[in-house]
Amino acid sequence: MRLVWTLLFALASGTALAASPEGDYIAARDKAISDIAALETSNAEVETLDAANSKALADLEGRLSAILGPLAVEGFPATGKINLESLSPADIGFGMLDGLRYAKSDEGPSIVATTRGLTERWLQSKANEEDESLKLPAGIGEALKLDAFYTQAIGSDAAFVKTLDFALKKPEGADIAIARLGGWTQDVGPIYNQQVVVAVVKGDRVLIAEAPATPPAPKIAACEALWTAADATAQKFQETYQGSDLKDQQAYDSANAAWEKGDADYRACMGERLPGDPIFPALLAEAQTLADHMAGK
Structure with a gap:
């Protein structure tokens, strides 16, 4: 009898997990990707594809908003837009990290917020990539130390290249806090538009902030x-x-x-x-302030 009850409990737990909001989101996302692929195979008009993509992204954005709730980080809006840019593997912006991007403008600071569970699912899919250049470690802490994580998670048409890592003081309550200075590029050579990128994991939340280096990094x-x-x-x-x-x-x-x-x-x-350099303390302070605010300070 004990074995029967154990089996029933396991089945019930599995059903509950599959029916979780995150599980529902993943199922809806994968179905949308499949539906759009079918439209492409049938040579649907571009307007039809764009409409299907926009409708599906709006649905997924609503699901993520319900999962994440309003963002409460100083200097950022409470509501965000979906981080995914396309649901077609043929498009730039496909396969980015499942989450919401919060920003007051396209050029200013932004935060991509998601959950630990969605991040782990996304990393697992990257760990299983057949293309070696796209593979990422399955562990969040290890992945956040790599340029390739930011390139694939929050970038779409350029690669993130690190200049240096900041020595952050981990905010109270945060499980992980990593900050780097770097830039986005499609070529080799100096990147003069440097960005401060900060990742904070606290409880179930994963937050990745990006802000223009202030003051700008100097030429040495x-x-x-x-x-x-x-x-x-x-x-x-x-x-x-x-x-x-x-x-x-x-x-x-x-x-x-x-x-x-x-x-x-x-x-x-x-x-x-x-x-x-004399400006470095200001850059470190920018990274620390972002981390502190993301952790709720």
Whole structure:
């Protein structure tokens, strides 16, 4: 009899889990993705696809709003828009982290909020990616330390590249607090539009904030010189490239290698020298304030 009751309890628990708001959201999202894929296969008109995508995103936004409730972080609106940009794998913005983005403007600070459960589901899907370049660790703490997490979770058409990690004081009550300085790019080389990115995990909530570095990160002459020299070397290799034989391919590869090394050397230089710059305390304070507010201080 005990075995029967144990089995019934397990089945009931599984049913409750599957019928949870998060489970319902995932089911609705996956169905919408499948429905839009079917429309694409049937060569539906672009207007039909756009309408289906917009309707499904609005439904999912409502479900997430019910799960998350209003945001209560100083300086940010209480209501947000869905973080997903598309439900079609063919579109830029597909596969981003399930959550809501809160911002007063497109150019200002923003926060993407979600739950620990939705983050873990999303990371598990990334851990199972066949494309090695898209794989992420399944653990939240480990994933938040990687550029690739922010690229895939909150970016759509550019990659996040770290300049340095801030030494944060973990706010009281927070389980995880990570802050980094970096930027979005589609190429190698200096990124002058630096952003302060802060991730806080507290209880069931995962919050990821992004704000323009204030004051802007400075140009450091020694670091600029490293990139300028690498760029000049790469340009010389590129000048010999004609694209027709092995020698040309070697020149092409050498140019790319010079750019990539210059990019890595530049970022390492910035990470080493920026903490000694007079503006660094202000950047650290910006990151700490964001973390504190996200944790409810």
